[in-house]
Amino acid sequence: MAESMQGLHRTHRCGELSAANVGETVTIMGWVQKNRNKGGLVFVDVRDRSGIIQVVFEDGSCDADLIARAASLRSEYVVAIVGKVEKRSGAVNENLATGEIEVIPEQMRILSESETPPFPIEENSKTKEDLRLKYRYLDLRRPDLQRNLMMRSKIATLTRQFLADEGFLEIETPILGKTTPEGARDYLVPSRIHPGSFYGLPQSPQLYKQLLMCSGYDRYFQIAKCFRDEDLRADRQPEFTQIDMELSFVDEEDVMSINERLLAKLFKEVLDIDVELPIQRMTWQEAMDRFGSDKPDIRFGMELVNVTETVKDSEFVVFKGAIENGGTVRGINAKGQGSMPRKKIDKLVSFAKDYGAKGLAYIAIQEDGTVKSSFAKFMSEEEMQNLIKAMDGENGDLLLFAADKNKVVWDVLGALRLELARQLELLDKNEYKFLWITEFPLLEWSEEQNRYTAMHHPFTMPMEEDWQYIDTDPGRVRAKAYDITLNGNEIGGGSIRIHQNDIQEKMFEVLGFTKEEAYRQFSFLLDAFKYGVPPHAGLAYGLDRLVMLMAKVDSIRDVMAFPKVKDASCLMTNAPSQADDKQLAELGLELRPEEESSEE
Known part of the structure; x- marks a missing residue:
């Protein structure tokens, strides 16, 4: 039967104990990983996010009732144990950080009982991913996933500290914003108060962060949730996280320098790897000619x-x-x-x-x-x-x-x-090869839309020496854009932004927008540009992808707490789900039944 803590307070996490604690009385709390009953001698492995410690219930050091209760423990029971740390009486377990010590218990409380889990809670699980994602709260108890999420937390904390020390301000931008026509498809949120109108969830904080530069905030950053309603792909998520930044009065060298130092700090502090600076650079044209990719793997x-x-x-x-x-x-x-x-x-x-x-x-x-x-x-x-x-x-x-x-x-x-x-097994996950890709084409031709589209986005500054070709040969114009790549993955991208009204208006014209259309979509930005806008630039990292590479795993799902599957659904909560009629009526929405295809 489950008991309360009754005034007990945890003194240590399981994996924090070491030989230095021998002789101390400690209180640990966690989940039962394994229970081995040898008759009068019960070994219980207790696990929390820090690791595992062995607790030994033995005749002579524990009373019979305590040993009997220990023998009844099952996998994933939650327990609190008060006991003394001792050197292991048996062989040292070299595979365990706490392998040279054990806890001899004085008292134990069963804080919560557990049914038998649908799969073992163990590292490198062979259980099918769909089952693990259905019970993600159990899957997240696995030590390898916990290490990944702890690494993600450390990367976020170090990033915040580094950017704060560099004079950046952390400013949140809206999640409910204006839907935009360029780029991927937006997620739309209907407004109850404005019937027939919709918010768009942000694909990135791009426009807001440029407005913050107009507002004089100089250096902004945000660890930002972003959303894209994209077509299905195995390792693509409908919501993801960016390390987003924007800077005023800077050029490419300034942005690259700050970000090289940020990456060097993250890799040193998290992985104890020295990133060689400056990071190698390569133009887009050279990358395509030599590697056939604008995110080449140069390992x-x-x-x-x-x-x-x-x-x-x-x-x-x-x-x-x-x-x-x-x-x-x-x-x-x-x-x-x-x-x-x-x-x-x-x-x-x-x-x-x-x-x-x-x-x-x-x-x-x-x-x-x-x-x-x-x-x-x-x-x-x-x-x-x-x-x-x-x-x-x-x-x-x-x-x-x-x-x-x-x-x-x-x-x-x-x-x-x-x-x-x-x-040929030429890819070594322990090797990290960074590369800046520069001088991207400003535009690319879309056969589908029969017009030029922005390779990055419509607010990217062209290279001054190429602007003369914007009317006669638009595809020749290069952009002041730069991506940072790692082992064949784009982990971040950015550009110098357009801050002159005439260039921005011309850019919209080349992209097929009339002046009226451009103002209808982006009037708030274009109007802001009338009131003194500083030269500015920025960059955003895909945090999920960066953590994936640093954790040496193959999927971003393994570094996200509650990911979606390929069809953008959540197997644990069954989202997305249908709304009831009352909710739809309040939003002024009515669902049209799917038309049945007529048989020939």
Whole structure:
């Protein structure tokens, strides 16, 4: 039967005890991890978020009633134990931080009983994720998840302290705001007081933080909840957290310097890793040409090689057609993989097709120098040798080629490079390679919308030397934008902001907004710009992704307390759920029943 604490006060967490506490009487409280009854000798492992301590109930040191009660304990019972810390009488447990000590109890209270959990509470659980997420409150008792969330808390605390020391003010911005047309889809919240009107949940605090710069707050930050109603993807969450900042009277160097020092502090304090400063930089164009990605993983080589010039006179129709259509031919060299079986190569071809390739050409150079190729019959011996030389091909290498428009070739080879690295186990989670990507294109062409869209957002400053091309060749204009990447992941992105009205209005025009439309959506920002706005810039990190990488886990769900699943639902609470008729009526909403498809 459950008892109350009756005046007991915890003196230590379980994992905080050590040999230094030997001889002390302590009070611990936690969950029963394991109970081993040896008859007259009962070992109980008690767990809390700090770790596990062994409690030993034994004839001679405990009365019979206490031993009997200990024997009745089951997994996940909550107990309070008062006892003396002693050196272990048996072998030391090297795998446990408290492995050289144990607690000899004087009294025990059962604070709460537990039914048998639907799965074991243990590290690296093999239980299916859907079941664990349904009982997330139990899943969160697992020591590995608790370590992740404690790490997340430490990162947030250190970030707050660092930015405060750098003169930043923590200011909260609204969750209920104005819906915006650019970027991802907003979550809409209907207003009861303004029937037919809706708030938009923020995709980021972008506009508010720019207004704070207009208001003279100089340096702002916020650990901000953001929301995006995006299409389904395995590791994407409808709500996520940003470390968000904005600064006035700064340029790119100022923003990068502060953030490099922030990252160095986090990695030193949390992981005891020294981040080498300054962090390497690479332009967007160089990153795409060398790695096929604007967030390249530079822990390994296998870089893209442009062989368009080498094969421009080839009669191989795949290469020839791509070049004639304004595309390129590029390849990667999988060193030492020349003997890869044909079946595995065929799987790589299928993988490439998922990223838009029509196919994948290859040259497999055997250890004896024999060449096997999917297109050898279309190339002369000299052309083949020139191509192998251009790719730095040696005996034992596998050369893979894509030919198409640049974007397709980059997408295909960028993804293929990462897939090969995974297969060849080239990715070391203990290695951290940071990289700044700079000079992004300001705009990108959307086939779907048949217009230019902002690669980052409409408030990004163009590079002054490129602004002359905004009317004649908009795609040529580069932005004062910068992303910070880590091991092939974008962990943060930002830019210098437009602070001149004429440039902002022109930007809206290029994006297809009339002046009236721009003012209807952003009048509060554009009006604020009439009253003296400082040059300003900012950056935001995805906190979930940063913690995921620092914790060396594969999913952001493992560093969030209560994540959603792929379809944006919560298996624990069954959200989203239907609202009742009264709520809908108060909001002036009526649900239209789905029309049944008529049978042919």
